[in-house]
Amino acid sequence: MLDRTQPDENQNAEDVTARGAPDQLADDKPAVRGWRPLNWLKRAGQFFFALSFSSLTRRIVSLNLAGLVALVASILYLSQFRAGLIDARAQSLLVQAEIIAGAIAASATVQTNAITIDPDRLLDLKPGETYGGSDEYSPLDFPINPERVAPVLRTLISPTKTRARIYDPNGSLLVDSRSLDTVVRFPLPSVSAEKPGMVERGMVAVRTWLNRGDLPLYRELGPENGNGYAEVGDALQGQKRSMVRVNARGEVIVSVAVPVLRSRAIHGALMLSTQGDDIDQMVTAERLAILKVGGVAAAVMIMLSLLLASTIAGPVRRLADSAELIRRRIRTRVEIPDFTRRRDEIGHLSGALRDMTSALYSRIEAIEMFAADVAHELKNPLTSLRSAVETLPLARNENSRARLLEVIEHDVKRLDRLISDISDASRLDAELQRQDAIPVDLRRLLTTLVSVANETKLGHDVAVEMRFEGRSPTDNFAVTGHDSRLGQVVSNLLSNAQSFSEPGNKVRLTCRRVRGEIEIVVDDDGPGIRDDALERIFERFYTDRPHQGFGQNSGLGLSISKQIVDAHGGRIWSENRPGPADEDGAPSVVGARFVVRLPAL
Secondary structure, three states: OOOOOOOOHHHHHHHHHHHOHHHHHHOOOOOOOOOOHHHHHHHHHHHHHHHHOOHHHHHHHHHHHHHHHHHHHHHHHOOHHHHHHHHHHHHHHHHHHHHHHHHHHHHOEOOOOOOOOOHHHHHOOOOOOOOOOOOOOOOOOOOEOHHHHHHHHHHHHOOOOEEEEEEOOOOOEEEEHHHOOOOOOOOOOOOOOOOOOHHHHHHHHHHHHHHHOOOOEOOOOOOOOHHHOHHHHHHHOOOOEEEEEEOOOOOEEEEEEEEEEEOOEEEEEEEEEEOOOHHHHHHHHHHHHHHHHHHHHHHHHHHHHHHHHHHHHHHHHHHHHHHHHHHHOOOOOOOOOOOOOOOOHHHHHHHHHHHHHHHHHHHHHHHHHHHHHHHHHHHHHHHHHHHHHHHHHHOOOHHHHHHHHHHHHHHHHHHHHHHHHHHHHHHHHHHHHHOOOEEEEHHHHHHHHHHHHHHHHHHOOOEEEEEEEOOOOOOOOEEEEOHHHHHHHHHHHHHHHHHHOOOOOEEEEEEEEEOOEEEEEEEOOOOOOOHHHOOHHHOOOOOOOOOOOOOOOOOOHHHHHHHHHHHOOOEEEEEEEEEEEOOOOOEEEEEEEEEEEEEEO
């Protein structure tokens, strides 16, 4: 979980107790501990404060919210509800227009194929005059009677929120439902009205952007320009048509036009259109519902993002703080937080950092111990050399002077040997890290080393025998590593075995495969190893050679060999070769044995 920077409760309690001790002595009342809302609010504030200042947390929350905002915006912009609503509205307007046009054609048109006689006018006719229709409602000029249309149109349009307009065959406006009543339905804004504010203009701009798309802009045409509406022009040609437009306020307007037919003759066109806020109110309500759902989803997304960030940013911060403490060495040893129980990348990172830190501390301790051992080992020959040099001017005869010069020469050689071995040991890790491991054929390597040892015998009259144990002579004895360093290990073991063997004896080298490892065994016929020294012989600068003079060996050979074997992922140990029982019944020792095991390739 997130590393919340909070004070330690115990520490605070102790501090408060310490600071409030005099008061408590004065007023010895028992402290009442209970649920304190302020503390919980303080902790919650610290939690969210830590989260808000975490870059990783902000990124997680921002990216998750960005995806949700993009989804909601796309739903608002590409809403299928809006398109379906517009289509349904257009279809309903077409059905309504056809019904109204049929009613108008049936009851509101002038009967041009019937004779209407007014008896009163017949009495007023003079000789030679004929009776004709009224000039006010001539069927040639007004195929549709406006006075008869108005009641029908008012009755059919009033229950709906639509606007109806009737055009004559020439495209001139005959009737507009807006002017049917004495009271104007849509009052115009006063001249002194203030201009819309910035918020209203912004809302209009957003609504226009959401609704416009590729829709044409709706414009109010004059009464003589009915043909300017494409649907009216098609209706006067005998075809019904619907159109979707957007007005200046970004409101969707759906309009349909159908011809007014009687006896297959087109007497005009009926145009029905929605009000500016008819569809937009429903679309806005739908979008508000989407925004509410989006708001709830955003709140849930934020909480889930914070929980996710607390499982990522918190552990990462704790790991980073621990690494910073290790770099500064504030404490003697800083432990990396253990998240290895998590089966994810944070757990892997924690395990890797813990292993790296452990290896780093081990390396530091090894370097410190190595430096202390080097200082101690160099101090002994330097002390002896200093004593011999200081004593040399005081020598009274040549024999004393010769012995002192011999001591000086011995100490100089010892220092040279120590410095060479120390330099080799200090470069070992760096060389193993820089060089790439390659397959090494141990059969070929051991054959070469044994051949060189038998030819030179390394200053000893001790031969080396070699044997490969396997199912066939062509068995593979290969490992992954560095051939020169592995050869150094085998050379050190052979030289060590020869140095403890009597002249004329033999050293036996055996190589075999043991399950998934290659085992190399070096046996000698020497005095063996004391039980208390079986492990110590691999320590730096440790030597146990009673048969040799002091200072003849640096004690780094077996230590370097163990270091090389460990770097190759193998093991090395020593043991005594048991022989027949002695007079007391205890097993005797007939020699030493060194065993090296390396992972097989």
